[in-house]
Amino acid sequence: MPKQFITIRRLLFTALATLCFVSTSYAATLFQDNFNSYTGNPNGHGWNADNLWNTAQVVSGAGSDGSNALRITFDADQLNRWCDWSPSQNLQEFYVKFDFKMDCGSGTCAGGAKFLKIFGQNASSSYANTTTAFDYGTPSPVFTGLSYGATGNQRDTASVLWYDGSKTIESGGVSPTVAAKGTGNIDPKDGKWHTWEVHMKYNDDGQSNGIYEVWYDGVQVLGATGVNNRSTSSPPYVQSIQLGGWNQNYGGKPYYIYYDNVVVSTTRVTSSGATSLPAPSNLTVTSK
Numbered sequence: 001m002p003k004q005f006i007t008i009r010r011l012l013f014t015a016l017a018t019l020c021f022v023s024t025s026y027a028a029t030l031f032q033d034n035f036n037s038y039t040g041n042p043n044g045h046g047w048n049a050d051n052l053w054n055t056a057q058v059v060s061g062a063g064s065d066g067s068n069a070l071r072i073t074f075d076a077d078q079l080n081r082w083c084d085w086s087p088s089q090n091l092q093e094f095y096v097k098f099d100f101k102m103d104c105g106s107g108t109c110a111g112g113a114k115f116l117k118i119f120g121q122n123a124s125s126s127y128a129n130t131t132t133a134f135d136y137g138t139p140s141p142v143f144t145g146l147s148y149g150a151t152g153n154q155r156d157t158a159s160v161l162w163y164d165g166s167k168t169i170e171s172g173g174v175s176p177t178v179a180a181k182g183t184g185n186i187d188p189k190d191g192k193w194h195t196w197e198v199h200m201k202y203n204d205d206g207q208s209n210g211i212y213e214v215w216y217d218g219v220q221v222l223g224a225t226g227v228n229n230r231s232t233s234s235p236p237y238v239q240s241i242q243l244g245g246w247n248q249n250y251g252g253k254p255y256y257i258y259y260d261n262v263v264v265s266t267t268r269v270t271s272s273g274a275t276s277l278p279a280p281s282n283l284t285v286t287s288k
């Protein structure tokens with residue numbers, strides 16, 4: 001075979017091998033959407049969104065970099081304004097990260113909202129949910145803590161790991177170890193983009209080895225291990241990850257939460273959007 005052919009073949013092989021290696025490095029990403037390829041209702045783009053009120057809409061130019069972003073409108077009380085992603089695989093442990101912005105419109109964002117809710121798979125009315133929400137109970141809602149259920153077969157929001165490091169655990173529930181904490185309530189209502197990250201793991205059957213970690217703008221505000229966040233009768237897997245969600249006390253003045261650059265992954269995502277297993281940057285294609 002002529003030397004030129006061999007050289008081209010080696011070049012192609014090396015290029016393919018490089019592509020495969022880079023691709024493998026990003027295999028930890030399970031789902032991502034920067035909303036830049038479409039506008040309107042996100043249904044059909046990997047999401048299951050509110051079709052009844054169409055309160056979840058991808059808006060042109062709304063992102064932090066002028067790209068498209070998802071906007072969820074909160075204009076009523078005790079209704080769901082949601083946008084869900086459901087994994088196609090059984091997901092016991094994962095990271096979810098996104099950018100978000102509060103837009104208070106002509107009001108003061110006076111309503112609480114679920115913001116980010118993780119629903120566990122439901123088996124015969126046994127389930128385990130996790131919530132990071134804007135607190136309903138204050139006139140100017142803020143993030144106060146991560147809530148989940150620590151007892152029973154229908155676990156939702158009865159226990160709270162507060163961002164000041166304290167915890168409120170239901171009677172009879174396992175008290176986790178809180179190794180990382182923030183300084184207290186988090187108020188993102190400054191009209192600027194922020195980043196929210198959650199790492200979650202369901203405990204194995206009969207064990208208390210669940211995990212919760214939360215970062216706000218890259219700063220860790222919660223780190224809890226030894227969590228018991230499901231009963232053995234609940235599947236240890238995620239049903240859906242929901243943006244927006246149940247809200248109340250909005251006070252008659254609609255407000256909006258924008259979301260962008262959503263990534264669900266099996267390892268923590270770096271600020272550049274890559275997973276924490278970085279793609280090699282020093283690869284070159286050579287031939288002899």
Ligand SMILES: [Ca+2]
Pocket residue numbers: 034035036063067068069260261
């Ligand atoms: Ca975008």
